Amino acid sequence: MQANLSNYIPAAAKSMISELLAIDNLVVKVKSERKTRHGDYRELPNGKHQITVNSNLNCYRFLITLIHEIAHFEAYKKHGRFIKPHGKEWKYTFQHLMLPFLRPEIFPSELLPLLAHHFKNPKASSDTDTQLAFALKQFNEVNDxxxxxxxxxxxxxxxxxxxxxxxxxxxxxxxxxxxxxxxxxxxxxxxxxxxxxxx
Known part of the structure; x- marks a missing residue:
């Protein structure tokens, strides 16, 4: 698995993520904390595609962010570069990719109903979903x-x-x-x- 991602995601999600990332021209990098975003996706000048995810996220938020960015790549690949970044093509792709992960082996039971509700119409950032963001925060390491x-x-x-x-x-x-x-x-x-x- 790229960038030693297995250290950052729930154990039960590892094989599914390995399958999703079995793409030659997609690179995943784990970055230091960035204040303005949890992750991003972009096409590189050499034709490869790069996803970055912040290293300081708890494993559940890391997984959601990683799949969010994979959805950008998949939507771009299927629909081309002129779609809206968080438009209907991305939303559908994100829902489709996320659905197999919404299981009690991967996410704690208290998060599952909030995730199911969120993915009826996923937003550009899970931070705008107050209930979900607060529930995810409970799994963070203690900070100030x-x-x-x-x-x-x-x-x-x-x-x-x-x-x-x-x-x-x-x-x-x-x-x-x-x-x-x-x-x-x-x-x-x-x-x-x-x-x-x-x-």
Whole structure:
């Protein structure tokens, strides 16, 4: 298996992933944490195709991300380069690839109903599915990160870039947060991971 992926995915998924990746011109690389994405897919100038996935993801999120990116490759191969990145072709491919993995040998029973619901209409990022993202987070190693929706009103928090914000009210889907230094208003996804500051 490429890039020693067996260290990063649930044991029961290994043989299925090996079959999916038995493609000569597809390379998978495991990368250090990137703050803006869990993984990505792109065609390389030499005609090969590359998938990258962050090394810091727990095994369930790693598996979902890996299949998300394989779906980009498969959709590109079948439908060409002019499809929307997360359009209907990708969604159908992602659903089709993910379905065989939605089994209790691979995912914990508490995740399966949330995954089944999510894959009725998969989004560009599983982070936008608040329930699923929170459930997946329970399998992370302990860290000092908190989701924005877990904070109380007016609590302050810091982003990886050092900027400090104060949490405000929720709009329909996102939270209004004011950058303390500039007073500018920003909208935050409920599942944005931030560092809580002690008051």
């Amino acid at each position: 990160k908190t989701f924005v929706f877990e904070l109380s009103l007016n609590q302050t928090f810091k982003l990886y870039n050092g900027k400090v914000f104060r949490k405000g009210n929720k709009r329909r889907k996102r939270y209004e947060c004011v950058e303390v230094k500039s007073g500018k208003l920003y909208l935050f996804n409920p599942n944005a991971e931030v560092e809580l500051l002690e008051e």
